[in-house]
Amino acid sequence: MKYNKISNDSCSVRWVIALKEEAETILVHYKMKLISNKTPYPIFKNNEETHWLVLSGIGRHNSAAATSYLYTISKASKWTSWINLGIAGCGKGNYGDLCLVDKIVNDSSQITYPASIPKTNLHRMELLTTDVPITDYSNQELIDMEGNAFYDIASKLTTRELICIMKVISDGPSNHINDLNKLKIHQLIKSNISKINKVVLYYEKLSLHEDKIRRKPELFHDICSKWHFSTTQMFQLENLTRRVIIFSDKNDIMELIRGCKNSSSVITFLKSKINSNQINWSKF
Numbered sequence: 001m002k003y004n005k006i007s008n009d010s011c012s013v014r015w016v017i018a019l020k021e022e023a024e025t026i027l028v029h030y031k032m033k034l035i036s037n038k039t040p041y042p043i044f045k046n047n048e049e050t051h052w053l054v055l056s057g058i059g060r061h062n063s064a065a066a067t068s069y070l071y072t073i074s075k076a077s078k079w080t081s082w083i084n085l086g087i088a089g090c091g092k093g094n095y096g097d098l099c100l101v102d103k104i105v106n107d108s109s110q111i112t113y114p115a116s117i118p119k120t121n122l123h124r125m126e127l128l129t130t131d132v133p134i135t136d137y138s139n140q141e142l143i144d145m146e147g148n149a150f151y152d153i154a155s156k157l158t159t160r161e162l163i164c165i166m167k168v169i170s171d172g173p174s175n176h177i178n179d180l181n182k183l184k185i186h187q188l189i190k191s192n193i194s195k196i197n198k199v200v201l202y203y204e205k206l207s208l209h210e211d212k213i214r215r216k217p218e219l220f221h222d223i224c225s226k227w228h229f230s231t232t233q234m235f236q237l238e239n240l241t242r243r244v245i246i247f248s249d250k251n252d253i254m255e256l257i258r259g260c261k262n263s264s265s266v267i268t269f270l271k272s273k274i275n276s277n278q279i280n281w282s283k284f
Helices: 020-029 060-074 147-157 182-190 193-214 218-224 231-244 250-256 263-276
Strands: 013-017 043-045 051-055 081-090 098-106 123-129 142-144 163-171
Touching (some): 020 081, 098 147, 098 193, 123 147, 123 163, 147 163, 218 231, 231 263
Parallel strands (some): 013 051, 081 163, 098 123
């Protein structure tokens, strides 16, 4: 099965959600549709292919496997934002509150601190990920069965600043987990969609920012299309083109190097161009 890559100037967001009821509102809001019935985990995407979502099912193993699978199928870039959204038990918060996770603990007491999260009015809480549902909420903040595994995989696929875990409080001392049903789960996410969207907007912008930083300049691609470069020269060329476009127009550079006979002469010219435009600080 073939999937097209997103355009270079688009944000890139990947969602990992355990249950269909947790995902329904997100799928509608971001206009994602199922791409195939024959995949190990159901995967959805929007027409622009900027947002992709996988239904992982419950549990750490499923979350880790589905995250890896989505990465492969969607060809996620290094500047992709990864989001895990779902319901969670909580011993301290209020039913229906949307929370951002700023500390992750598993039941082996392994602790992970996600990178900085957006400044919002949302509660920031610690998340405990377990293998079985917990109904003893004493001294616990958020409790789920996927977050820790999702983060472990996502942190290998992108920078920590582009990973977000959001949880909606669904059960606790006053709201027993056995009282949950599909409709209630759906409503919990739907009632928070405006807040969720604001957080996602932050990660969309962050993804675009990372894209601009990491993306190779157009000049680099134009030059590569006309001369053959070794692997070492490619690294040199990327660095040189990033520097030379600060003070020179791309088209002007292409015109100036048109007479270069090989890749080495192109690199020599670019180095010379950069050196001739360096500021002599001794004059100040």
